[in-house]
Amino acid sequence: MLKNWLRRTVLASAVLAAGWGGAVAQPAERPLRLVVNVGLQVLDPIAGTSFITRNFGYMVFDTLVAMDSKGQFQPQMLEGWTVSDDGLTYTFTLRPGLEWHDGKPVTAEDCVASLKRWGARDSSGRRLMAATQELRAESENRFVLQLSRPFGGVIDALGKPSVHVPFMMPARLATTPPTQPVAEIIGSGPFLFVKDEWVPGERTVFRRNPRYRPRSEPADGLAGGKVVHVERAEFVNIADPATRAAALQNGEVDYLEYAPLDFLPVLGRDRNLQLARPGGIAQIMGGVALNHAQPPFNNLKVRQALQLALDQSEIVAVHGLPDGMFLPNCGATTMCGTRYSSDAGSEPVRSPSLERAQALLQDSGYRNERVVLLHPADSALINPMAMVVADRMKRAGFNVDVQTLDWATVAQRWLSREPVERGGWSAVPVVYTGFDLSDPLSNMGIGYNCTGTTPWLYCDEALTPLLQRFEAEADLDKRRAIMAEINQRVIANVNFPLTGQFSSPAVWRKELQGVIDFGFPVLWNVRRVSR
Missing domain, CATH: 3.10.105.10 (Dipeptide-binding Protein; Domain 3)
Known part of the structure; x- marks a missing residue:
C-alpha cells in the first residue's frame, strides 16, 4: 500500500511538471522524504506546541539567532548585535538581502512584531518581555531592545531552538494573537510550503526557496549556511513502526525522524543505513x-x-x-x-x-x-x-x-x-x-x-x-x-x-550526504548521491 501511494505521488508530480513545462514531460526529481513521528496538523509554530510544528517551522521560517553544534549561539538572520556597557541595551542589525516568500523585504518592524508575538506565548519570551522597557525599530534593518532590568539570557532566548522557537514572520501576520493560527504561511526560510498538496496528518510538501540567501559559513547545527540541494522535500506520516522501517530499507523513503526502537538492531546492521548518535x-x-x-x-x-x-x-x-x-x-x-x-x-x-x-x-x-x-x-x-x-x-x-x-x-x-x-x-x-x-x-x-x-x-x-x-x-x-x-x-x-x-536516534539512507546530526531533522545541506 505504501509503495503504491508513493508511486502515485511521484506520478502526480511528473504530470504537474508536464502541465507547467510544455508538451514533453521531464522525469521528476525524486523528492527527499522524511518520515515524521506524528502527522502535521498545526502549521503556525507560535500557536502550535508540537515537535512536528517546530520541524515545519524550520523549513519555512528563519530565526535571528541560531544554535550551532556546540550549543553556542550565532547570528542567523542577523548580521550581528552590540550590547551597551551596562548590559541593558541590545542593538540588532539584519543582514542585507533578506526576503519573505512573497518577495517583500524583511524589515526590522517585522522582527519587532514577531518577537512581541512570540514573547506573549513562550516562557522565555514572556520573561524577556517582562524585563523589556522598549522594543523598537530604528531603521529598515536595525532594531533595539531596551531592558528595564538585568536579564542574563537575551541571546539564549532569541536562539531558543525548540518549542516555542522565535521564528520571524511578516508584521501583518505577527499581529495575529499568539494562540490563534496565522492566516497564511509566509516565511523567509530555505523552503516554500506547497499548501495545495498538504494532506493534514499525512503528507506535507515543500519546494526549494529560490529567493533564500544562505549565510556564507558552513552549516553547523541550526546555524551557518542553509543551502538547499533538492528541489522538493516531503514530510510523510507512516503510523506503523514496521512499515516505517521497511520503507526506509527499501528506499521508498530517505529519513526517519525516529528509528523504531524495536528495529534498532536490524537497522543498525543494514550497511545502507546510518544511525544518528544523539547525546546530552x-x-x-x-x-x-x-x-x-x-x-x-x-x-x-x-x-x-x-x-x-x-x-x-x-x-x-x-x-x-x-x-x-x-x-x-x-x-x-x-x-x-x-x-x-x-x-x-x-x-x-x-x-x-x-x-x-x-x-x-x-x-x-x-x-x-x-x-x-x-x-x-x-x-x-x-x-x-x-x-x-x-x-x-x-x-x-x-x-x-x-x-x-x-x-x-x-x-x-x-x-x-x-x-x-x-x-x-x-x-x-x-x-x-x-x-x-x-x-x-x-x-x-x-x-x-x-x-x-x-x-x-x-x-x-x-x-x-x-x-x-x-x-x-x-x-x-x-x-x-x-x-x-x-x-x-x-x-x-x-x-x-x-x-x-x-536516546531515540534518527536514521537515514547513506546515499544522503551532508545530513546534520543535531537531534531533530533539518533538510538543508542534504544532497542525494549515487552509491
Missing part, C-alpha cells in the same frame, strides 16, 4: 504531566507518592535499548549531560520505592479517587512507557483509569480544566528533548511556574524568587549554582515527575 541535549526525557489544579494531584503528598513510584530504569527498559542509549534514574530536571545539570535534592528520583510510595499515599489522605491517565497509543515513544507508568501507579495504590487515545485527542483533552467527572484529566505521560528542557526558563516543568499558561497549572511560590535570580544573572557558574537550588525545589514540589532519559 539531543536525548529525550520522559515525564508525567500532572493536573496540579484538580484532586488528587493538588495534594503535595500524593504527588510525592507518585514520584517515588516511578522507577526510571524499569520504565525506560520497556524500549529494550542497548547500553549507552539510556541513563538510569537521572535526577536532573534539566536533563543529565546538559549545561545546567544538577542532581541536588534528587534522592526520591534516584531511589524509587513502591513500598515507600504506598505508605506515603496512605498517609496523604488519598481516598481512592479516580486518576484519569490519558494514554497516547499512537506515539511509538510514549505508548510503551505509559503502560509501565500506569502499572507502577496501580501497584502504588492509585485508582487508575487509563483512557487510550490518539495524540491529537490527548492534546485537546489536555487543555481541559474540568474535573475528571466532566471530561477532565489527571495525568499525561509525555516526552521532551534537551532542547526543550535544558534551560530552566523554557523547561515545561520549571519555567511556567505560577503563570497559569500550561495545562498542568503548577505553582510553587518558593520557586519564583529562584527563577528571578536565574534570569537576572549572566555569569554561567553563578547560574549553575542557582540551578542546583531550583532542581531541589522542583523535585520537592513534584512539578513534573520524570520517567527516564534515553
Whole structure:
C-alpha cells in the first residue's frame, strides 16, 4: 500500500511538471522524504506546541539567532548585535538581502512584531518581555531592545531552538494573537510550503526557496549556511513502526525522524543505513504531566507518592535499548549531560520505592479517587512507557483509569480544566528533548511556574524568587549554582515527575550526504548521491 501511494505521488508530480513545462514531460526529481513521528496538523509554530510544528517551522521560517553544534549561539538572520556597557541595551542589525516568500523585504518592524508575538506565548519570551522597557525599530534593518532590568539570557532566548522557537514572520501576520493560527504561511526560510498538496496528518510538501540567501559559513547545527540541494522535500506520516522501517530499507523513503526502537538492531546492521548518535541535549526525557489544579494531584503528598513510584530504569527498559542509549534514574530536571545539570535534592528520583510510595499515599489522605491517565497509543515513544507508568501507579495504590487515545485527542483533552467527572484529566505521560528542557526558563516543568499558561497549572511560590535570580544573572557558574537550588525545589514540589532519559536516534539512507546530526531533522545541506 505504501509503495503504491508513493508511486502515485511521484506520478502526480511528473504530470504537474508536464502541465507547467510544455508538451514533453521531464522525469521528476525524486523528492527527499522524511518520515515524521506524528502527522502535521498545526502549521503556525507560535500557536502550535508540537515537535512536528517546530520541524515545519524550520523549513519555512528563519530565526535571528541560531544554535550551532556546540550549543553556542550565532547570528542567523542577523548580521550581528552590540550590547551597551551596562548590559541593558541590545542593538540588532539584519543582514542585507533578506526576503519573505512573497518577495517583500524583511524589515526590522517585522522582527519587532514577531518577537512581541512570540514573547506573549513562550516562557522565555514572556520573561524577556517582562524585563523589556522598549522594543523598537530604528531603521529598515536595525532594531533595539531596551531592558528595564538585568536579564542574563537575551541571546539564549532569541536562539531558543525548540518549542516555542522565535521564528520571524511578516508584521501583518505577527499581529495575529499568539494562540490563534496565522492566516497564511509566509516565511523567509530555505523552503516554500506547497499548501495545495498538504494532506493534514499525512503528507506535507515543500519546494526549494529560490529567493533564500544562505549565510556564507558552513552549516553547523541550526546555524551557518542553509543551502538547499533538492528541489522538493516531503514530510510523510507512516503510523506503523514496521512499515516505517521497511520503507526506509527499501528506499521508498530517505529519513526517519525516529528509528523504531524495536528495529534498532536490524537497522543498525543494514550497511545502507546510518544511525544518528544523539547525546546530552539531543536525548529525550520522559515525564508525567500532572493536573496540579484538580484532586488528587493538588495534594503535595500524593504527588510525592507518585514520584517515588516511578522507577526510571524499569520504565525506560520497556524500549529494550542497548547500553549507552539510556541513563538510569537521572535526577536532573534539566536533563543529565546538559549545561545546567544538577542532581541536588534528587534522592526520591534516584531511589524509587513502591513500598515507600504506598505508605506515603496512605498517609496523604488519598481516598481512592479516580486518576484519569490519558494514554497516547499512537506515539511509538510514549505508548510503551505509559503502560509501565500506569502499572507502577496501580501497584502504588492509585485508582487508575487509563483512557487510550490518539495524540491529537490527548492534546485537546489536555487543555481541559474540568474535573475528571466532566471530561477532565489527571495525568499525561509525555516526552521532551534537551532542547526543550535544558534551560530552566523554557523547561515545561520549571519555567511556567505560577503563570497559569500550561495545562498542568503548577505553582510553587518558593520557586519564583529562584527563577528571578536565574534570569537576572549572566555569569554561567553563578547560574549553575542557582540551578542546583531550583532542581531541589522542583523535585520537592513534584512539578513534573520524570520517567527516564534515553536516546531515540534518527536514521537515514547513506546515499544522503551532508545530513546534520543535531537531534531533530533539518533538510538543508542534504544532497542525494549515487552509491
